[in-house]
Amino acid sequence: MSDKIRLRFAPSPTGFLHIGGLRTALFDYLIAKSLGGVLFLRIEDTDQKREVEGAADKLIEILAWAGITFDEGPHIGGNFGPYIQSQRQDIYQKYNKELLAKGEVYPCFCTEERLTQMRAEAEAMKKPPRYDRTCRDLSADEAAKRIAAGEKYVIRHKLPLAGEIIVHDELRGDLKFNIADLDDYVLIKSDGVPTYQFASVVDDHLMETSHVVRGEEWLPSLPKNILLYKSFGWDAPKFIHLPLVLDKNGGKLSKRKGDVAVEDFRAKGFLPEALINFNALLGWHPAGENEIFSITDAIKEFKIEDIGTSPAIFNTDKLDYLNGVYIRKKSIPELIELCRPYLAENLALTSNDFKKTDEFIGKVVSLERERLKNLSEIGEHTKLFFVDNLEYDKNLLVWKKSTPEATKVNLESLFDFLDKIGDNDWQTKKLEESVTAWLKSNNSSVGDYLWPMRAALTGEKASPSPFEMADALGKAEVLDKIKKAIEKLK
């Protein structure tokens, strides 16, 4: 066994990448990189029934989007391939024969019907539903005869009948299991394809895996795995079982109850930085009190023993917050590109070509940057920049206890004041200075002017400031919109 650090992420290509899978991959990556090791990808497609065409490529793509890349894998090669289990069939057969020769495993001819019935009976009698080991003591001759006769069979692991086994998890320490509680589980299915339990052990050994990182749901099969390494006479790698991620109600994260696919989060406009930061915080925490960090920052500080052991609830409140933080960190050019897909509908609303330029979109995006929780909200937030004719109730123009009459008068004088402002002074800062100075000199309440102005420009109760809106929209459109507001109040 080599003492090199080699970790694997070994998903089944059953569709989309689950948020729990992303977290496993992330911890794999963090551990591998913090130890200066290698991370490789292995596709575990031993269950043809559940396999989905193209899923492996999608997995690689979305992981790369999230910032997790591999040093070896089916897409880039490496010295330990093939990295797809369905292409390793001959390897598994070879090792199966080895175990058969050693007497560590045995063929089992029991039918699935018999096994299900047996389990149902055991359950009815409140007994553990275990395989009754009918075929365990079949003579070699008889087994050979039945195989020759074409009978279907599986290969089972011949476990010790009693005794204790102590296995080690890097996070939880030594764990004691009673071997009598274990089953003679299936290693090779009747179609000759190995189960996960067999394939992963063989591959982890052959691919010189140093640390197996997987979800806590695998903890109960750890003693079986260790026993299989023993049957082979191999040293076992280190095992790290990550605590589970639960949904809001403490149940299993499932597609029915909301988004669990990483690509759904991407489509909604979550940034990979936020998703990574949030996922890392589920079970790990940096030393200081700062919780905003990049994947590179995390690598610097990461230690296996700092991973938690209690399950975490996937509560997206904090993810929303983190996403806002990372959106606010983006530059305007970056944000324009990120928002573009979500802006297409809005761009179609206007006939003004200037509004389709990056110059204008840049202004819009910079005004919305601080109020976005995710990118997809940009369309909803920014309609008011693109709509030519705003529709709103005229009462929206009236500030607090003011009246429509007074509002009309205020807007008229505001119109005259703005009309005199030169193009060079038509900028957020200068507009704010001149308008507020003007209001002060008139002894006017700012709300009686700025609220109607903003409402006239946006048609909304909530929006960026009237000066920011005025700057983005330009003098002509601003005067036009105020004029329309005055019309409404007549």
Place this chain on the structure above:
RNA sequence: GCCGCCAUCGUCUAGUGGCUAGGACAUAAGGUUCUCAUCCUUAAAACCGGGGUUCAAUUCCCCGUGGCGGUACCA
């Protein structure tokens, strides 16, 4: 049923044999402000229960309870 893992504010977590049990998100109040958001300040909010061990347990041990996982020719 059996086996296993886990247990600090609503959530993610820090932490210790003796502390006013810390932070972040969310919530509430206030400030800034024409609105929303951002930002700032403040508040409320937790050691599952019972036994031990100990001068002293949230911390160590046991039991219970609860949550979750496993108990497939799925991974």
